[in-house]
Amino acid sequence: MSAATADPTTKPERAGRAVRGGLSRVGLFALLGVLLVVVVLLAAGQGAVHVPPSEVLGSVLHRLGIDVGPMPSHPRGEDALWQVRFPRVVLALLAGAALATAGAVMQGIFGNPLAEPGVVGVSSGAAVAAATVIAFNLSFAGNWTIALAAFVGGLITTLLVYAMSREGGRTEVVTLVLTGIALNAMTSAGLSFLLFMANTQAREEIVFWTLGSMNGARWPQVAVVLPLAVVGVAAAVLMARQLDLLALGDRAARHVGVDVERLRLRAIVVVAVLTAAAVAFCGIIAFVGLVVPHLIRLVVGPGHRVLVPASALLGAVLLVAADLWARTAIVNADLPIGMLTSLVGGPFFFWLIRRARRTAGGWA
Amino acid sequence: MSTRSPRGDTARDAVLSGHGISLSLNGTTILNDVDIEVRAGEVLSLVGPNGAGKSTLLAVLAGDHAPERGEVRLYDQPLSAHSARALARERGMLLQKQNLAFGFRVHEVVEMGRAPWHRTDRAAYDETVVEASMKRADVTHLRDRHFPTLSGGEQARTAFARLLAQETSILMLDEPTAALDIHHQEQVLEVAREAADSGSAVVVVLHDLSLAAAHSDRVCVLAQGQVRATGTPREVLTPELLSDVYRHPVQVLEHEGHLVVVPQRRRRKEEL
Known part of the structure; x- marks a missing residue:
């Protein structure tokens, strides 16, 4: 077909739209970036040894070789920051980014707004595998053992969900959620069995781990989670354009040049990597992958090129903030963060269901 | 070629x-x-x-x-x-039924038609082609509407614009x-x-x-x-073939130089 000719009269109007769209996106990323810095500085300073944000910033800049800002005035401030707080904050940040990105990617490949690692059972699949490692005290891959097991468990469950909930190239919401219920039932049976089998110490470890917590985060764990999360988020950003096309449905996506099956398999591996990154040391933290992409879509629409990186940022912000809340809400108590996210995520889920019923007559 | x-x-x-x-x-x-x-x-x-x-x-x-x-x-x-x-x-294809998993806007859907030309020289014309395609499919006025809120016909025309944008x-x-x-x-x-x-x-x-x-x-x-x-x-659309294929008597009429195909209907009672 011949190339179409431009209509010059619409040009200024178009440019205006492009600028507005561009600004709101830049604005969103700037806002999320600033939020992340603020929440990290706040979170790192809070705890038994209080360090004001300016001193946290000074300490970080100092380590980066920039002698600006005050150093922590508390005698144990520097140690508290670098040995306890930062590993924990960074782990929360990475887990939040990984979970939110995993949610955005899953919703993209299933073409379904309810797909989320926690809801469809991928998190608990990864959890069973990780709990097996804890219960039998396995360490075939050193520090990486739990992460590796979580990855394999997550991969298997994602493939299972995919195989069982797709019919004729699309995923019915009901089928997906019911598949999630079935999988969660199976994995909780597996977890019960492992709890029954494990000795007292491992049992305790598994229980706390399934509640979800950043407690006890140290740099070696961060060293495992960091590459997984970075690789996963980067891969997700790279497939964003194709995820957009997948929204057209499998056939139409193929007609515009997407190798649908290959994209799906790649995306499933990415989801498993991201879930493993989040679950490996932090346990099960549900609903982050559901809530965050929805919030981003409300603001900037469903385009994955913005949605995926923005979800990663907002997920990081939310989980760092949630972790701060978890360890400061009650004095001398470290609440399980998974409990908090579920406490907030559950009502959000209700709201989603109500909204879908109002606008589209429900998800049949 | x-x-x-x-x-x-x-x-x-x-x-x-x-x-x-x-x-x-x-x-x-x-x-x-x-x-x-x-x-x-x-x-x-x-x-x-x-x-x-x-x-x-x-x-x-x-x-x-x-x-x-x-x-x-x-x-x-x-x-x-x-x-x-x-x-x-x-080749581009316009499907019978339009699906869209998320609430993309009309112009975003049409832009998806440009995907095969991403990272080629022709990507330079993306915007021009998208605008022209929307115009040809008569959806320019809907460009900022959310696709799922459109009527069936408007969705079909948006999909048609996407097909045209694929060039x-x-x-x-x-x-x-x-x-x-x-x-x-x-x-x-x-x-x-x-x-x-x-x-x-x-x-x-x-x-x-x-x-x-x-x-x-x-x-x-x-x-x-x-x-x-x-x-x-004219060769193919004959009353004989069509009546046989559709298992219903069909008439082929000539109207202002075009063929018009109509099914034979029983007359209503009041017309008798």
Whole structure:
């Protein structure tokens, strides 16, 4: 077909739209970036040894070789920051980014707004595998053992969900959620069995781990989670354009040049990597992958090129903030963060269901 | 590549062809030894009763289904030799039903049609082509609307604009007029006609035989998975063949130079 000719009269109007769209996106990323810095500085300073944000910033800049800002005035401030707080904050940040990105990617490949690692059972699949490692005290891959097991468990469950909930190239919401219920039932049976089998110490470890917590985060764990999360988020950003096309449905996506099956398999591996990154040391933290992409879509629409990186940022912000809340809400108590996210995520889920019923007559 | 033949030429190049295509789904034969040629510079209509295999044939030609027997060739090469992306630069498809998982805006959906040209020289024209395609499909005024909030006809026109934005030399349309009013039916088929006149190959599934007669160079009548006739509308759309194929008496009338196909109806009582 011949190339179409431009209509010059619409040009200024178009440019205006492009600028507005561009600004709101830049604005969103700037806002999320600033939020992340603020929440990290706040979170790192809070705890038994209080360090004001300016001193946290000074300490970080100092380590980066920039002698600006005050150093922590508390005698144990520097140690508290670098040995306890930062590993924990960074782990929360990475887990939040990984979970939110995993949610955005899953919703993209299933073409379904309810797909989320926690809801469809991928998190608990990864959890069973990780709990097996804890219960039998396995360490075939050193520090990486739990992460590796979580990855394999997550991969298997994602493939299972995919195989069982797709019919004729699309995923019915009901089928997906019911598949999630079935999988969660199976994995909780597996977890019960492992709890029954494990000795007292491992049992305790598994229980706390399934509640979800950043407690006890140290740099070696961060060293495992960091590459997984970075690789996963980067891969997700790279497939964003194709995820957009997948929204057209499998056939139409193929007609515009997407190798649908290959994209799906790649995306499933990415989801498993991201879930493993989040679950490996932090346990099960549900609903982050559901809530965050929805919030981003409300603001900037469903385009994955913005949605995926923005979800990663907002997920990081939310989980760092949630972790701060978890360890400061009650004095001398470290609440399980998974409990908090579920406490907030559950009502959000209700709201989603109500909204879908109002606008589209429900998800049949 | 194809030569640009003027309309009315009988020996045009087949850009996309099926040879001896057979396919059965769940034990039911859908297509049985179908031969078909889609030629550059012409509009080919696929017509026939429900369940004749029209949409399936289109899906086979698009590469969605592999035929059990027979072969589909695109420019003298088997269809399967092309990657998804290479195919997307040659043929575009408008599906009968439009799906969209998320609430993208109309112009974003149309922009998706440019995906096969991403990271090529032609990506430079993305914006121009998208605007022009929206104009041709008459959806420019809907550009900022959310796709799921549109009416069926508006969704179909948006999908048509996406197809135009893809700038392929083969256009495949599966019942493009089903959800459209008379004005937009004519408009879509006019655009298809223009595309063919400028060298594209168009294959379109239609139910309305009068529309098929008015807008196609050739008509292929399918029934029970087999080709019953292929030829110009006047050759093919005869009362005898149509009455037989549709199992209903059909009349073919001449009106202002066009064929009009109407079913014979029993008169209502009050008219007797």
